[in-house]
Amino acid sequence: MRETNESALIARCQKGDRLAFEELIRRYMDKVYYLAYSVVKNHQDADDILQESFIRVYKSIKKFKERERFYPWLYRIVVNQAKSYLKKREQSFHYSSEERMVESAEVDERDIPVDILEEKELRQKINKAVDSLPPQQRLAIRLFEVEGLSMKETAEVLNCRVGTVKSHLHRARWALREKLKDVTKR
Amino acid sequence: MECRKALKMRDDYLNRTLSLQKRRLVEEHLKECERCTEEYNALMEVGRLAKEQEIKQPPQEYWESVVPILRRRMSEEEQPSPGLLFKRPLPILAPALGLAIIFLIGGALFFFNTNTFKEVEVAEDRGQRTEDRGQRTEDRGQKTAVISHQSSVISQQPAEETKDYGLKKDRGQRTEDRRQRTEDRGQKTEDRRQKTEAPDRRDILVPHQSTEEEVLAEIKGRLKLSESASIPEKPKETMNKIARLVSEVKAGKLTEEEAKKIRSKLEETDGGRWIARRELEAEKERQVAMGQREITHQQLRCPVEEEEVKE
Numbered sequence: 001m002r003e004t005n006e007s008a009l010i011a012r013c014q015k016g017d018r019l020a021f022e023e024l025i026r027r028y029m030d031k032v033y034y035l036a037y038s039v040v041k042n043h044q045d046a047d048d049i050l051q052e053s054f055i056r057v058y059k060s061i062k063k064f065k066e067r068e069r070f071y072p073w074l075y076r077i078v079v080n081q082a083k084s085y086l087k088k089r090e091q092s093f094h095y096s097s098e099e100r101m102v103e104s105a106e107v108d109e110r111d112i113p114v115d116i117l118e119e120k121e122l123r124q125k126i127n128k129a130v131d132s133l134p135p136q137q138r139l140a141i142r143l144f145e146v147e148g149l150s151m152k153e154t155a156e157v158l159n160c161r162v163g164t165v166k167s168h169l170h171r172a173r174w175a176l177r178e179k180l181k182d183v184t185k186r
Numbered sequence: 187m188e189c190r191k192a193l194k195m196r197d198d199y200l201n202r203t204l205s206l207q208k209r210r211l212v213e214e215h216l217k218e219c220e221r222c223t224e225e226y227n228a229l230m231e232v233g234r235l236a237k238e239q240e241i242k243q244p245p246q247e248y249w250e251s252v253v254p255i256l257r258r259r260m261s262e263e264e265q266p267s268p269g270l271l272f273k274r275p276l277p278i279l280a281p282a283l284g285l286a287i288i289f290l291i292g293g294a295l296f297f298f299n300t301n302t303f304k305e306v307e308v309a310e311d312r313g314q315r316t317e318d319r320g321q322r323t324e325d326r327g328q329k330t331a332v333i334s335h336q337s338s339v340i341s342q343q344p345a346e347e348t349k350d351y352g353l354k355k356d357r358g359q360r361t362e363d364r365r366q367r368t369e370d371r372g373q374k375t376e377d378r379r380q381k382t383e384a385p386d387r388r389d390i391l392v393p394h395q396s397t398e399e400e401v402l403a404e405i406k407g408r409l410k411l412s413e414s415a416s417i418p419e420k421p422k423e424t425m426n427k428i429a430r431l432v433s434e435v436k437a438g439k440l441t442e443e444e445a446k447k448i449r450s451k452l453e454e455t456d457g458g459r460w461i462a463r464r465e466l467e468a469e470k471e472r473q474v475a476m477g478q479r480e481i482t483h484q485q486l487r488c489p490v491e492e493e494e495v496k497e
Contacts, residue, residue, distance in 0.1 A: 018260065022253050029252050034241050043244055054256050055263060123240040130239050144201075145233040151201055170197055176232040183235065 006070060013061045021061070025054055028071065031147070032078050038142050039082040039135065049085055053078045072153040079139060079157055086135065122183060129179035133172055136160075140168035141176075187215040192222050200229055312475065323375050326368075401429035409461065410468040421464075424457030 006027075012020035029050060036049035056077050064073060130138060136158065143154045144165070155162045192215045198204045199212050216223045405425050411417065417425070431448055434440045440448075452458045 018257070021260070022257065025253055025256055029249065033244070037241050038239070043242065043248075047244075047248070050252065051256060051259065055259055058256075058260055059263065123238065126235050126239050130236060141233075141236050145236045146239070151203055166197065166201060169201060173200070173229045173232050176236065177228055180232065180235060 137172035398429040420457035421460040
């Protein structure tokens with residue numbers, strides 16, 4: 001049902017219906033934001049990428065073909081925007097990780113209950129491990145494992161072959177397994 | 187299924203690229219094999235943990251502001267910006283703009299070339315005219331020589347013959363008159379030639395005008411300076427002193443000798459040197475203009491002189 005609705009919505013957007021486009025934004029803004037945030041690791045840049053991506057979609061929605069699936073097409077735009085942002089700022093993922101740690105350190109941990117603190121530590125470890133991955137591997141994990149895209153769709157979004165995505169996923173899994181050894185054993 | 191096979195299929199299983207049949211076979215093996223289950227679980231856990239990655243949630247206000255911000259931006263995108271006004275017609279205007287630039291450059295080049303040609307033509311015309319004038323003077327001189335020779339031959343004949351031939355006498359008289367007229371004409375031509383030739387520049391510092399203004403105008407004329415030409419302060423001062431010198435000589439306040447001494451001192455000043463330099467330049471310009479004529483004269487004279495040598 002949603003697919004049909006989405007197709008109708010996109011068709012209206014292609015005809016220049018501004019309200020339909022606003023509806024499309026509402027549907028995908030959180031996914032776009034999280035995907036952008038997972039790459040750039042700060043709110044300001046994630047917001048910029050979100051805005052630029054939707055403007056790009058608005059400009060080129062007429063080029064979108066009906067037989068394609070919309071969200072891989074949208075994600076591809078977001079990933080390209082995020083990559084160009086990274087390139088522009090020459091921001092490394094390691095830096096993002098450090099930035100994140102600084103942000104986390106600002107909270108007074110004495111006020112947090114033990115179980116939540118453990119949960120927080122666990123998330124910090126996961127974040128640190130994921131952030132240490134090269135961008136392509138991280139995006140492959142994000143798109144395939146978190147967003148639930150198929151292998152083919154992930155390859156389309158990352159603009160590479162399916163074999164390359166498999167390679168990225170394999171390396172990412174083994175790297176994460178190594179880094180999260182303590183966590184997975186628990 | 188063997189463990190080796192099951193582990194080989196691990197990536198495909200995790201990547202969801204295994205066929206349903208193979209997937210079932212793997213799952214059946216995992217139920218039986220603890221070691222393989224551990225291996226599979228370790229990597230499946232990684233995927234699960236990746237989903238738990240913390241992403242800092244933006245405040246609710248942020249989500250509410252997204253659509254209005256994008257609505258405004260979409261409106262801005264639809265409005266033709268000044269840049270867009272230029273961007274869109276550019277592909278159409280580009281060839282026209284290119285042609286306009288080519289015409290402008292072409293026009294400018296044509297204008298300058300025409301002017302240059304005109305200048306060359308003017309100079310050539312001037313040279314041609316000088317040459318023609320020289321040719322005419324030369325011809326006239328030759329004619330005069332021939333006529334005078336004939337006249338002298340006639341005048342040397344005995345009086346009886348002339349008496350017998352009154353007509354001849356008249357003719358002789360007419361010839362004599364003609365010779366006289368030709369001589370006069372030759373003299374006039376010579377005078378004119380002298381006038382057109384470059385005058386002696388050394389008298390520039392002693393012009394013959396009476397008033398100071400006239401002297402200055404004369405100096406400027408000889409230096410080929412226009413009335414409005416800007417003259418540096420020192421040469422101007424020197425010029426005024428020369429003009430005053432001339433008028434004082436005229437008034438009898440100074441003798442010619444005294445004036446010459448003062449003049450020679452003035453010539454050594456900066457202003458004097460500037461005048462001398464400018465004078466030299468003007469002289470060069472005149473020589474360039476006269477050069478054509480001089481060459482023409484030489485070219486014309488050469489054959490005559492050769493003939494004379496032969497005789």
